[in-house]
Amino acid sequence: MKLVDRATGLLPWAMAALLIAGVVHIVSVLLMPLVAPRHAYARLVEAAKSDRPANAETARNGVMLFDPPAPGPQLLPFEDPAMAEGVCLFDLAKGPLRLRADIDSGDYLGLSFHDPSGAIFHSMTDRAANKGKIDIIVGDARQIEEMETSDSDETPPQETRLTAPSPLGFVLIRALAKRPSDYERARASVEAISCEIEPEP
Amino acid sequence: MRAPFDKYMRAFWTMLCGLALGFGVTAATLKSGCGFGAFRVGPWTAWPRAGGPEIDPYARAVLARRGEAPLGRDEGLVFVASADSAGGPLDGRCDYRVADPLPAARYWTLGLATASGAPLANPAERLGYTSADIVRREGGAFELVISRQARPGNWLSPGEANSFVLVLRLYETPLDTAARLDPARFLKIVKLGCE
Numbered sequence: 001m002k003l004v005d006r007a008t009g010l011l012p013w014a015m016a017a018l019l020i021a022g023v024v025h026i027v028s029v030l031l032m033p034l035v036a037p038r039h040a041y042a043r044l045v046e047a048a049k050s051d052r053p054a055n056a057e058t059a060r061n062g063v064m065l066f067d068p069p070a071p072g073p074q075l076l077p078f079e080d081p082a083m084a085e086g087v088c089l090f091d092l093a094k095g096p097l098r099l100r101a102d103i104d105s106g107d108y109l110g111l112s113f114h115d116p117s118g119a120i121f122h123s124m125t126d127r128a129a130n131k132g133k134i135d136i137i138v139g140d141a142r143q144i145e146e147m148e149t150s151d152s153d154e155t156p157p158q159e160t161r162l163t164a165p166s167p168l169g170f171v172l173i174r175a176l177a178k179r180p181s182d183y184e185r186a187r188a189s190v191e192a193i194s195c196e197i198e199p200e201p
Numbered sequence: 202m203r204a205p206f207d208k209y210m211r212a213f214w215t216m217l218c219g220l221a222l223g224f225g226v227t228a229a230t231l232k233s234g235c236g237f238g239a240f241r242v243g244p245w246t247a248w249p250r251a252g253g254p255e256i257d258p259y260a261r262a263v264l265a266r267r268g269e270a271p272l273g274r275d276e277g278l279v280f281v282a283s284a285d286s287a288g289g290p291l292d293g294r295c296d297y298r299v300a301d302p303l304p305a306a307r308y309w310t311l312g313l314a315t316a317s318g319a320p321l322a323n324p325a326e327r328l329g330y331t332s333a334d335i336v337r338r339e340g341g342a343f344e345l346v347i348s349r350q351a352r353p354g355n356w357l358s359p360g361e362a363n364s365f366v367l368v369l370r371l372y373e374t375p376l377d378t379a380a381r382l383d384p385a386r387f388l389k390i391v392k393l394g395c396e
Contacts, residue, residue, distance in 0.1 A: 123273020
């Protein structure tokens with residue numbers, strides 16, 4: 001009898017503990033992208049800032065090239081060693097990002113647009129090129145809206161416009177080297193891409 | 202005199218238990234994978250929803266914690282296998298044969314990695330194969346052997362690693378991830394024997 005009394009006395013506390021556990025679990029999962037110390041964006045910014053880049057070359061045309069893939073931990077985990085890669089970091093507070101690429105080789109080129117946690121808000125490949133060119137503007141909602149209002153009716157915009165969900169983020173560029181000997185060529189096609197801050201209208 | 206104080210202690214322990222349990226559950230779920238919407242074919246698992254805007258909070262948390270930048274769904278699909286087709290964990294001391302068929306894709310690549318996604322150091326000095334440089338038999342079928350000992354043909358070595366994962370990336374694949382796929386129509390991983 002005493003045991004039952006004790007159990008019923010503890011039951012409300014156990015329920016309260018479970019409720020707290022549920023709240024803590026949900027909040028910690030939702031906050032993880034913000035508080036994770038080594039998320040993709042943090043890794044890339046660190047690599048871009050370091051004076052002697054261990055894992056990445058310095059920026060050219062706004063594109064930071066990754067080191068050739070090698071055994072051991074890489075700048076980002078689970079990247080394909082068959083890909084030559086580069087990244088454009090953007091901060092929309094400085095203005096919209098304009099990415100231009102000429103597609104002529106016919107080899108695979110992938111572009112993925114990420115928020116700082118690594119989640120993707122848009123992705124495309126070279127197949128999406130228009131007349132051999134990829135021309136993209138990434139902006140926040142206000143910047144894209146301003147561009148749309150300043151459009152004239154006669155000349156439709158040539159570029160693709162993407163609204164980023166957060167002011168910070170990055171564009172990951174992956175070019176496939178079909179054979180190990182193609183790596184330099186794939187890397188050159190990443191290097192040929194330009195990422196610039198677009199002056200606002 | 203003792204009773205009210207006792208209640209405070211209980212409330213304190215309740216909160217502590219709640220916190221520990223909550224964080225414990227978070228740690229366990231984030232360790233186990235990429236949230237909802239897993240696409241499984243035999244030993245292979247892909248997370249098609251992690252590559253698009255419809256990503257769920259669990260997948261988002263997993264990516265942030267690992268520091269991973271996934272492949273976009275329009276770019277392709279990544280499959281990871283940590284077991285062979287019979288269900289046994291992949292062991293670096295064992296030999297495996299990986300064989301056709303594969304779903305349609307513009308290109309694919311196949312490589313070995315550690316469970317945390319780093320390429321493996323190996324004496325073959327090859328981190329993976331692509332659909333363009335793998336050696337095929339007449340008719341287009343191929344076979345790849347994973348072994349520490351050098352093998353003729355398509356050979357990948359796990360080096361000194363004891364456990365590893367196989368990573369298959371299908372670039373620009375029309376694969377329908379809403380439907381079930383028969384494991385017989387996907388890459389098979391067959392254990393050949395162990396040291």
